[in-house]
Amino acid sequence: MRWARIGMQAPSLVILMLVLAFPLVYSLLLSFQSYSPVDPAADGRWIGLDNYARMFTDTQFGQAILVTLGYVVLAVALETLLGLVLGIWLSRLVRTRRLMTSLLLLPMIATPLVVGLMFSFGLNPQFGYMTSALQSLGLIGEAGVLDSPVGAFAALVVMDVWEWTPFIALMVLAGLSAAPEAQIQAAQLDGCSTFQIYWHVMLPMIRPVIGVAILFRATEAIRMFDQVYILTGGGPGSATTVNDIFQYRVSFTAFDMSYGATLGIATFAVVVTLTWVLFRYLNRRGAA
Amino acid sequence: MTTTDARVETRPQRTEQPRRTPRRAFVTVLSVLVPAALMLAYLSPIVWLVLTSFKNRVDIFSSAPTVFFTPTLANYVEAFVDKGFTENLVNSAVVGIASTLIALLVGLPAAYSLSRASKGEGFMMALLAARLLPAMVLAVPLFVLASNLGLRDTYAGLIAAHLTFALPFTVWMMRGFFLAVPVALDEAAQLDGCGEWGTFLRVIMPIVKPGLAATAIFCLINSWNEFLFALVLTGRETQTLPVAIPSLITPIGTSWGQVAAVGTVTVMPVMIVAFIVQKHIVAGMTGGAISAE
Numbered sequence: 355m356r357w358a359r360i361g362m363q364a365p366s367l368v369i370l371m372l373v374l375a376f377p378l379v380y381s382l383l384l385s386f387q388s389y390s391p392v393d394p395a396a397d398g399r400w401i402g403l404d405n406y407a408r409m410f411t412d413t414q415f416g417q418a419i420l421v422t423l424g425y426v427v428l429a430v431a432l433e434t435l436l437g438l439v440l441g442i443w444l445s446r447l448v449r450t451r452r453l454m455t456s457l458l459l460l461p462m463i464a465t466p467l468v469v470g471l472m473f474s475f476g477l478n479p480q481f482g483y484m485t486s487a488l489q490s491l492g493l494i495g496e497a498g499v500l501d502s503p504v505g506a507f508a509a510l511v512v513m514d515v516w517e518w519t520p521f522i523a524l525m526v527l528a529g530l531s532a533a534p535e536a537q538i539q540a541a542q543l544d545g546c547s548t549f550q551i552y553w554h555v556m557l558p559m560i561r562p563v564i565g566v567a568i569l570f571r572a573t574e575a576i577r578m579f580d581q582v583y584i585l586t587g588g589g590p591g592s593a594t595t596v597n598d599i600f601q602y603r604v605s606f607t608a609f610d611m612s613y614g615a616t617l618g619i620a621t622f623a624v625v626v627t628l629t630w631v632l633f634r635y636l637n638r639r640g641a642a
Numbered sequence: 643m644t645t646t647d648a649r650v651e652t653r654p655q656r657t658e659q660p661r662r663t664p665r666r667a668f669v670t671v672l673s674v675l676v677p678a679a680l681m682l683a684y685l686s687p688i689v690w691l692v693l694t695s696f697k698n699r700v701d702i703f704s705s706a707p708t709v710f711f712t713p714t715l716a717n718y719v720e721a722f723v724d725k726g727f728t729e730n731l732v733n734s735a736v737v738g739i740a741s742t743l744i745a746l747l748v749g750l751p752a753a754y755s756l757s758r759a760s761k762g763e764g765f766m767m768a769l770l771a772a773r774l775l776p777a778m779v780l781a782v783p784l785f786v787l788a789s790n791l792g793l794r795d796t797y798a799g800l801i802a803a804h805l806t807f808a809l810p811f812t813v814w815m816m817r818g819f820f821l822a823v824p825v826a827l828d829e830a831a832q833l834d835g836c837g838e839w840g841t842f843l844r845v846i847m848p849i850v851k852p853g854l855a856a857t858a859i860f861c862l863i864n865s866w867n868e869f870l871f872a873l874v875l876t877g878r879e880t881q882t883l884p885v886a887i888p889s890l891i892t893p894i895g896t897s898w899g900q901v902a903a904v905g906t907v908t909v910m911p912v913m914i915v916a917f918i919v920q921k922h923i924v925a926g927m928t929g930g931a932i933s934a935e
Contacts, residue, residue, distance in 0.1 A: 580884070
C-alpha cells in the first residue's frame with residue numbers, strides 16, 4: 355500500500371521539484387545577488403538585502419504598483435457588478451441559455467495575446483471600428499484612444515471587463531442554480547417582489563461564490579501581461595505599465611536579472627497571501 | 643440547472659395576457675432582437691479580427707469600417723505558405739501535445755492517490771499556490787537556468803516551463819473527478835484482488851474518461867495560449883504562434899491582414915474546442931479549484 359502510494363505521487367513531486375521548487379529557490383538566491391548577463395560588474399556578488407532596499411525606494415516600481423492596483427480594483431469591481439447582472443439574466447433564460455453561455459465564454463478562453471490583438475485592431479487609429487465609432491460620437495480626436503494616458507488605461511480596463519465579466523457571470527449562474535428552493539418559495543409566499551427575492555434571499559446565498567470569484571479574478575489580474583504587451587506595451591509613458599510589464603522590462607530589456615528576481619519574490623509573497631485567503635474560503639465552503 | 647428552469651417557469655407572471663395584441667408582438671420581437679444585437683456588439687472584437695484577416699490592403703484601410711467586401715485568402719497564403727508561420731503552428735502543437743502527455747502520465751496517478759489519501763492538504767495547497775503563481779516570477783529563474791544549461795530555444799526547455807502550470811492543473815482538476823468516484827468501488831476491486839495500481843488503471847480510470855478528456859483539452863489550450871515563457875525561452879527554431887504575432891507588428895509597414903490571419907489561426911482552434919468542454923469551463927478556468935457542477 356505504502357509503496358504504491360509513493361510510486362504514484364513521487365514522479366509528480368520530482369518534476370515539480372525540478373521545474374518549480376528549484377527555480378523558485380534559485381530566484382530567491384538570485385535576489386540577494388547582483389547578477390546581469392550583460393553587465394560584467396554584476397557577476398553574481400552577494401549584496402544582501404540591497405535589491406530589496408532598492409525596491410522600496412524605486413519610484414518607477416511604486417508607479418507600476420499604483421497602476422496595477424488601480425487597474426485591478428477598477429476592473430474587478432466592474433466585472434463583479436456586470437457579472438452579477440449578467441448571471442441573473444442568464445439564469446432567467448430558458449431556451450437560449452446554453453447558446454448565450456457558449457458565446458459568452460469565447461473571450462475568456464481565447465488566447466490572451468490575441469485578445470490584446472483584437473482590441474489593437476479595434477482601437478487602431480487608422481482603421482479600427484471602435485476608433486471610428488468613438489470619433490463619430492466626438493469622444494476622441496484623430497490620434498485615437500491609445501495615444502492618451504487616460505484613454506490607454508481605460509482601454510485596458512474595458513478589455514479586461516470584456517474578457518472576464520462572463521467568468522463572474524458563470525460563477526453567479528452556478529451559485530443561483532445551486533441555491534435551495536425552499537427559502538425562495540417561502541419568500542414568494544410571503545409576498546416578496548422579484549427584486550426583493552434576489553436582493554434579500556438569493557444574493558446572501560451566493561455571496562461565498564462571488565467572494566471566490568473575486569479573489570480568483572484578483573490573483574489573475576495581478577499578473578496581467580500578454581494583453582498589455584501587445585496593446586499598449588505599457589505606454590504612453592508609464593500609464594499602463596502594470597507590475598508584470600515593469601518586471602519584464604527590468605529582467606528582459608535591461609537584463610537586471612537579480613533585481614527582477616527580487617520583484618518576482620515580492621509579487622509571489624502577495625499572491626501566496628491571497629491564495630491562503632482563497633484556500634480558507636474554499637475549505638469553509640467545503641468545495642475544495 | 644433544470645431546477646432553476648422549473649422555478650422560472652412556475653413563477654406567477656403578472657403581465658401575462660391571453661390576447662395577442664400588436665404591441666405585444668412588438669415586445670416579443672424586441673426581446674429577441676435586443677439581446678441578439680447586444681451579443682453581436684459584444685463579440686464584435688472577434689468578428690472584426692476574423693473579417694480583417696479576409697480583407698485586402700485597400701479594404702483594411704478604407705476610411706469607413708467595411709463589413710461587405712470581396713473576401714480574399716491572400717493573407718493566409720502569404721503568412722502560412724510564403725512566410726514561415728506553419729513552423730510556428732507546428733511548434734505550438736509539439737509543445738502543447740508533449741507537455742499535456744507528460745502532465746497526464748505523471749499527474750494522473752498522483753491525483754488518484756491524493757484523492758484517496760486522508761492527508762495531503764499541504765501538497766494540494768502548494769499546488770494551488772503554483773497554479774496562481776505569476777508566470778513572471780518563474781520566467782526569470784527559468785531563463786537564467788535555461789541559458790546556463792543550453793536549453794534556450796529547445797523544445798525541452800519550453801515543455802519544462804509549461805509543466806509548471808500543466809502538472810499542478812492536471813492534479814487539481816483530476817483529483818476532483820476522482821473524488822466523485824465512490825471509494826466503495828476501490829474497496830470492491832481490492833476485495834477482488836486488485837492492487838492499488840490495478841484498481842487505478844482497470845477500475846477507476848475507465849470511469850473518469852470524460853473528465854480525463856476535459857483535463858487534456860484544457861492542458862492543450864493552456865499551453866497553446868501561453869505567451870510569456872515562450873517569449874523569453876524560445877528563439878528562431880521553437881517560436882510558438884503567440885510569440886510570432888508581435889514580431890509581425892513593426893513601426894514601419896505592418897501587414898495587418900497577415901497579423902489578423904495568424905491571430906485568427908491561433909484563436910480559432912481554441913474557440914471551437916471550447917464548445918466541447920463548456921460544461922467544465924469554470925473548473926478549467928480556476929485550475930480545477932472550483933467545480934460548478
